[in-house]
Amino acid sequence: MDLDKVTLEIFAKLEQKWLYHCDGKKTRVLSIDGGGPTGIVAGAALVHLESQIQAITRDSQARIMDFFDIIAGTGIGAFLAAMLVADDGAGRPLFSAKDAVNFLMENQAKLFKEKNVGVFRRRQRFSDTSMDRVLKQALRREDGKVLTLKDTCKPLLIPCFDLNSSAPFVFSRADASESASFDFELWKVIRATSATPSMFKPFKLSSIDGKISCLAVDGGLVMNNPAAAAVTHVLHNKRDFPSVTGIDDLLVLSLGNEPLSTSSKLKLSRDGHCTPLSVVGIALDGISETIDQMLGHAFCWNPNSYVRIQANSVGERPDEVLTGRGVESLPFGGKRLLTETNAQRLEAFVQRLVALGRSSLPPSPCKETAVSPLVNDR
Numbered sequence: 001m002d003l004d005k006v007t008l009e010i011f012a013k014l015e016q017k018w019l020y021h022c023d024g025k026k027t028r029v030l031s032i033d034g035g036g037p038t039g040i041v042a043g044a045a046l047v048h049l050e051s052q053i054q055a056i057t058r059d060s061q062a063r064i065m066d067f068f069d070i071i072a073g074t075g076i077g078a079f080l081a082a083m084l085v086a087d088d089g090a091g092r093p094l095f096s097a098k099d100a101v102n103f104l105m106e107n108q109a110k111l112f113k114e115k116n117v118g119v120f121r122r123r124q125r126f127s128d129t130s131m132d133r134v135l136k137q138a139l140r141r142e143d144g145k146v147l148t149l150k151d152t153c154k155p156l157l158i159p160c161f162d163l164n165s166s167a168p169f170v171f172s173r174a175d176a177s178e179s180a181s182f183d184f185e186l187w188k189v190i191r192a193t194s195a196t197p198s199m200f201k202p203f204k205l206s207s208i209d210g211k212i213s214c215l216a217v218d219g220g221l222v223m224n225n226p227a228a229a230a231v232t233h234v235l236h237n238k239r240d241f242p243s244v245t246g247i248d249d250l251l252v253l254s255l256g257n258e259p260l261s262t263s264s265k266l267k268l269s270r271d272g273h274c275t276p277l278s279v280v281g282i283a284l285d286g287i288s289e290t291i292d293q294m295l296g297h298a299f300c301w302n303p304n305s306y307v308r309i310q311a312n313s314v315g316e317r318p319d320e321v322l323t324g325r326g327v328e329s330l331p332f333g334g335k336r337l338l339t340e341t342n343a344q345r346l347e348a349f350v351q352r353l354v355a356l357g358r359s360s361l362p363p364s365p366c367k368e369t370a371v372s373p374l375v376n377d378r
Contacts, residue, residue: 026251026305026356027234027244030068031227034075034193034220035257035284042077042255043101044318045309046084048343049253050097052350063093065154067353068253069241072157072230074219077257078193079104082139082186085152089141093153107134112199126199135187147186148208149176154359155240157230159219160192163202168222169214170229174237180209192216225288227254227295247298247305251356253349254295256288256310289329296329307349309342322346 032042046064054062065071065085073081083100084093095103104111113130139147149156155173162169171189175182188205195203196218206213223229231250234241243249292308299306312324322343327335338345 025243026249027070027241028068028353028356028359029227029230029234029250029252030064030071030081031225031230031252031254032071032073032077032081033226033255033257033288034073034077034218034224035288039076039080039101039104039257040318041257041309041311041321042080043104044321045255045342045346046080046097047101047318048322048346049350052347053354056350056354064097065093066358067356068154069359070155070157070230070234072226072233073193074159074224074226075194075196076104077226077255078158078219079135079138079190081156081158082152082190085154085156086139086147086186087151087153089143089145091153094139094141103138107138110134128200128203131194131200132187132191135190139185139187139190148183149173149186149189150183151186155237157226157233158189158193159223159226159229160189160195160214160216161219161222163215163217164213168219169216170223170233172233174233174240181207181211183208193219196220220284220287223287223291224284225254225256225291227252228291231295231298248302250305251352252295252299252306254292254306254308256292256308292329304352307345309346312337 032039032046050062050064053064053067054060063084071081071085073079080100083095083103084097086094088094110130111134113127114125136146141147145151149171150173152173156171157173158171160169160171161167169192171184171192172182176184184205184207188203191203192205192214193216195201195216200218203216204213205216219226231247231252234244234250235246295306296303296308308327308329310327311321312327323341326338326340326342326345328338329335340348
């Protein structure tokens with residue numbers, strides 16, 4: 001029995017060395033979809049991901065951000081991403097994955113507090129004030145400091161749509177570290193990407209120095225799945241990722257969320273047209289699926305370097321998300337049901353993460369260890 005245990009440990013170490021040899025020094029990207037108020041799929045995946053990292057490294061203090069080089073998120077995914085990288089002042093995240101998911105679950109009713117508006121109070125909306133209060137509470141240090149984009153342990157990428165310019169606006173730590181004109185309070189960034197037009201008013205925010213302003217609506221309308229934006233950012237950001245020359249240098253984990261436009265949720269009006277809320281769901285799901293198809297095609301020669309975790313059906317509980325079989329997009333359209341469960345796919349991915357070692361990127365541009373900006377490049 002002891003011999004079998006020793007044999008397994010030997011093969012595990014050999015496997016990690018082989019994976020490290022194959023992966024080289026890959027840059028690791030974590031992307032978290034928006035969509036829906038619960039984030040069940042992403043939450044379950046993040047908790048399992050971090051627990052596996054801790055089990056393999058035998059370090060109970062290990063965090064997701066220790067093994068990823070950049071995290072991107074939209075909507076509820078952006079809130080989770082921000083909590084995972086928000087700097088506590090000592091270069092460590094304010095929240096573990098489990099704490100972040102628990103905070104989200106405990107405050108879900110406050111984040112999305114319903115109210116009735118209109119002459120006869122028939123239209124349903126969410127309370128802006130209630131969400132603001134929760135976000136401010138979460139993204140503030142114990143000493144009372146309100147965190148900004150620069151106050152993150154790792155590069156962060158969050159999109160919204162700016163009504164002032166009629167174009168997408170992407171908040172990034174790379175821009176914030178170069179100029180106060182692109183540094184925003186972190187809670188406001190999450191409000192911006194979460195301002196779904198049918199449920200919230202457009203959210204106005206300004207940079208720290210007041211020179212840049214944005215009238216934002218939901219980032220999910222343009223980048224509900226921010227994985228492609230994150231990949232593009234890494235490929236072009238030579239300051240933070242100088243060794244990346246192509247997608248072969250990347251290892252990407254993309255976490256989906258529960259679909260919003262299933263037949264059970266797709267409602268038609270009395271005259272047979274799609275309701276506005278249904279159209280929003282179709283747009284969010286369509287964007288996520290399109291990006292998944294694109295990245296699946298881009299990584300078709302090295303499919304193990306791109307892993308997408310998503311639910312098989314609607315209304316799944318966290319444990320069902322992990323035990324359910326994984327789904328994979330085919331390069332030229334369609335999907336296939338895999339033999340591995342989502343939990344097994346995450347566990348295999350963690351083996352590669354740990355084999356690559358901890359991320360060596362500087363924790364925050366606010367700290368003395370940060371890399372100085374280049375003059376003509378970022």
